[in-house]
Amino acid sequence: MTGKHEAADVEQVDQELNLDTVEIAAKTPDEVQPYAELGLRDDEYAKIREILGRRPTGSELAMYSIMWSEHCSYKSSKVHLRKFGEKNPTNTRMLAGIGENAGVVAITDELAVTFKVESHNHPSYIEPHQGAATGVGGIVRDILAMGARPIAVMDTLRFGDAEHPDTKRVLPGVVSGISFYGNCLGLPNIGGEVVFDASYQGNPLVNALSVGVLPASRLQNKAASGVGNVVVLLGQKTGKDGIGGVSVLASATFEDDATDNRPSVQVGDPFVEKLLIESCLEMYDAGLVVGIQDLGGAGLTCALSETAAAAELGMYVDLERVPLRDATMEPHEVLASESQERMLLIVNPSKVEDVLAVAEKWGVLATAIGTVTAASPEGGGGRLIINWHGQTVVDCPPGSLADDGPVYHRPIKEPNDRALIAADRAETLPRPSTDAELRETVLKMAATPNLADKTWITEQYDDMVGGNTALSMPDDAGVLRLDGTGAVDPNIGPLGIALSTDGNGRFARLDPYTGAQLAIAEAYRNVAVTGATPIAASDCLNFGSPEDPHVMWQFAQAVEGLADACAQLGVPITGGNVSFYNQTGMTAIHPTPVVAVLGVLDDVRRRVPMGFANDGDVIILLGETFAELSGSEWAWSQHGHLGGIPPAVDLAGEMALAAVMKRAAEVEHVSAAHDLSDGGLAQALVESVLKHGVGARVKLPDHADPFVWLFAESTARAVVCLPRGHEVAFGALCDEHGVPWTPLGIVDSTVGGLEIVDHFQIPTGELREASEGTLPRLFG
């Protein structure tokens, strides 16, 4: 130990020599600072000087550069995201909305649910396993910060071409990272998406969702309120993780040695996160915390400034008290570090001892690092003062970091090839004409990486830990029982929630407004077919560079489309995430708005699963089929074609379908249901047969064009199974809600596969081989 101490002392002397303090900053106004390298523009740097009335210290410069970055300040997206607030339907369920760590919706008077999607795209490309793992860890802490026990995760993934060698590096790493972190945390993974498209080759998307449940009375707040309250850092020691751009500061201050090669990769430890969850929950229940904030992007910088700003008070921090993994760290590094598994707590002084005791019980580090201080008498909140071994390195208004970042009105330009793209319709492509060709197409489509069975991925996820998973992969939505509800009256089952995430970059590429609406429509439909009532949404908007006016146009359109759809569906956006700069060189990814929809089930026992199971069940198609093939999986996988106009959005139709499904589930008219989306009816039938290996005999209506009926991707449709004898009542229900319905056939195990009467038959084995062979062949 002595050796270590000596080393640290030497370091410290070094650091003091180089330490840039407020005092020094005031005396050296002309010091040249690397603000441009840190991503700040001239006017932004000037504004910082104006706020401070002097040049910033190195630590302050680091903090402003991070907090005013696109990622933290939403400077390019802010003006657009306001639409969500403006257009969100009024909703009495919403207990916390956009701007909080995650949105919270009331399920009953006592119980609430919180959920959010977030991206971890860039880290997952650099280091797939750790990048994806820490993506899960980060979103789970957001949920925890709201006072909730996290109860599940989901993952929405986009990779480059399935055959590309780099996809073989990225996909297995991403999947193992999600699997590792979520499984070790004890959170069931209840669904997600995997899509392959060359547009994501150099920039895969890893969007993670977490959902949690809390007694409404336990809702937590991030405000550092109460002058004199103690600021406690809980969790992992702080290391040089993810410091990234801020290392510029070090190299500007020091010689350029030893400081390069700084990892921008964070390494996650789900075991510590599990302990963090348990200790936070114990503290909430004992009423020990006044405020709490997770440490994610921008680490302490973000947590300190946001908690202080939210309370409009000040904060004083002795930064050297932060437990470090690396004694040589400088204050700006401590402030910028993105070390994982940390939370910031605001604690009444009388409760500090109890907080430390709970942390000790779970074996988590807890350290008091500061106090909440009063607001300035002249108003405008307090000061954030950070000391390092007795010297002040930061003295600024916390609101200037957290709230008053730059706001850009980026130029927007509608691409001028829109008419051309719209005219390049897939509806005119050559189609399979014979029955043999139709049969072949069904098989070829079932085997495409996008439609193929995803078990190679999903079997790496624990979907059952916690014992409340009522539906998961490959069902349309994940469904969870809310533990401890509904036990009193045996006629009233426990409550349930349903969640689905969806997005279609091809549709959004063709038309971002419509594409965003189609994303929420699909997620809504996936939730609805389980019998749940959709009540809220969260979104993750993945786009290219906001500096590209065409991308900005896509973004603005997508937000507008999503906000309009939410208003019509009566489902508010409760929170989300924007990820820009998803591109390789000058080429942006397909605009990819991903939407998660949350639904509730009054009795989770009535949830409707996917798949043919019972011989003799009648199969019915809900909704209308049009010759809509542009942007479809058929056009893309069979012709490499992307053009035309995506399928029409029919939100009224989606709502009617949801109403039918909810009622039918309640009275047990339906035994199974599956929404129609990518690959159309053909794919839905294939998946329904493969679920239990029970076959079906399907007869398309006489007037139907079999190709269009099998492969069009018209919206607001689902296939449902009815136990025999329920047809009349169910038909009446559909008529009542104006949902078109078409009897298609029956579930019949003697068929031994899928029979499209008068056209073709495919044995289960052949379907299975097509669907289940693809991913193992590609990834081992």
Next chain:
Amino acid sequence: MTARIGVVTFPGSLDDRDAQRAVRLAGATPVPLWHGETALRGVDAVILPGGFSYGDYLRGGAIARFAPVMETLIDAAKGGLPVLGICNGFQILCESHLLPGVLTRNAHMRFRRRSQRLRVENSATAFTSHFDPGQEIVIPVKNGEGRYVADEHTLDELEGEGRVVFRYLDGNPSGALRDIAGVTNAAGNVVGLMPHPEHAVEALTGASLDGLGMFTSVIAHLGQTAAAGS
């Protein structure tokens, strides 16, 4: 008096509440036990649940073995207390030498979850008396280090003494030697298995109800020993 069945929570235990729920559904009283305490609170049997105790970074169960609760538990198990180790619990039992062998990384190196058919090879242990000999059951398996390994001599001995309790059917999910899914000690009071019976106890959440038999078996076993003792 209903049976009191302890469920140990280690830091990193994950399926502990699930095991408690299964105990309750089977008709006994679950008693939470804490890794840091040596007291077994007078329980009649103990379950070591699934999860990743202490993160399981070195080898599954290697660190948990040194938890204070294990000191008393190892002695109690040697004295005849029924102990069931599920998944991580099985790993802990092997690392504690209450059961022979060890669980290594799956041969395909991935975490794998699926519904698994098993054959009950020994229905005479404290946890399997409610099954018929040779009965086939379906319960889920989910692990990354579930490949049972022991030397040939030990394996032969286990087979010879009928101490292989569960065997995988329809494909071995991990590459476990001789398709072994679970084993018991010579006395039949300590049983470990990789699959998760506590996740096959409710129609809402499980693919079957086959797991319940393990919990009702031990309750019956405790009833018998109590009757014999009085």
Next chain:
Amino acid sequence: MARVLVDVMLKPEILDPQGEAVANALPRLGVNGITSVRIGKRIELDFEGEADLEQARAVADALLANPVIETFTLRVDEGS
């Protein structure tokens, strides 16, 4: 400060899937001269003062290696 290095390797008869996976990938890298790859653990134990080999051995024996499948060797790291 002194450092003890503990190398933990799987016994030769125990399947090493990780090593096999690497070995199988070698031809794709154009490497053909390697006949076998075995992957074990290298553990660095840093002691406060003098290296205590006996203590290190006890730790390796009880915790770091499982004798059913692994063997270990240890040595003081002269470099440190």
Next chain:
Amino acid sequence: MARVLVDVMLKPEILDPQGEAVANALPRLGVNGITSVRIGKRIELDFEGEADLEQARAVADALLANPVIETFTLRVDEGS
């Protein structure tokens, strides 16, 4: 036959959860003198004929170590 040994360790600034977990467990084994534990990989590459260090380095670079978070060293095993 010749053997090349490759040691792959996490870069010092990278969190090593495995090592931390072991270090935290040591007091329960009655061991108190160890201040830090780091766990990496030890890999044995067996060559048909002569050891080819250049080839071993290429393999380590491509397959054995993840350059984003790990470093490696290699040497010919004199013992073999």
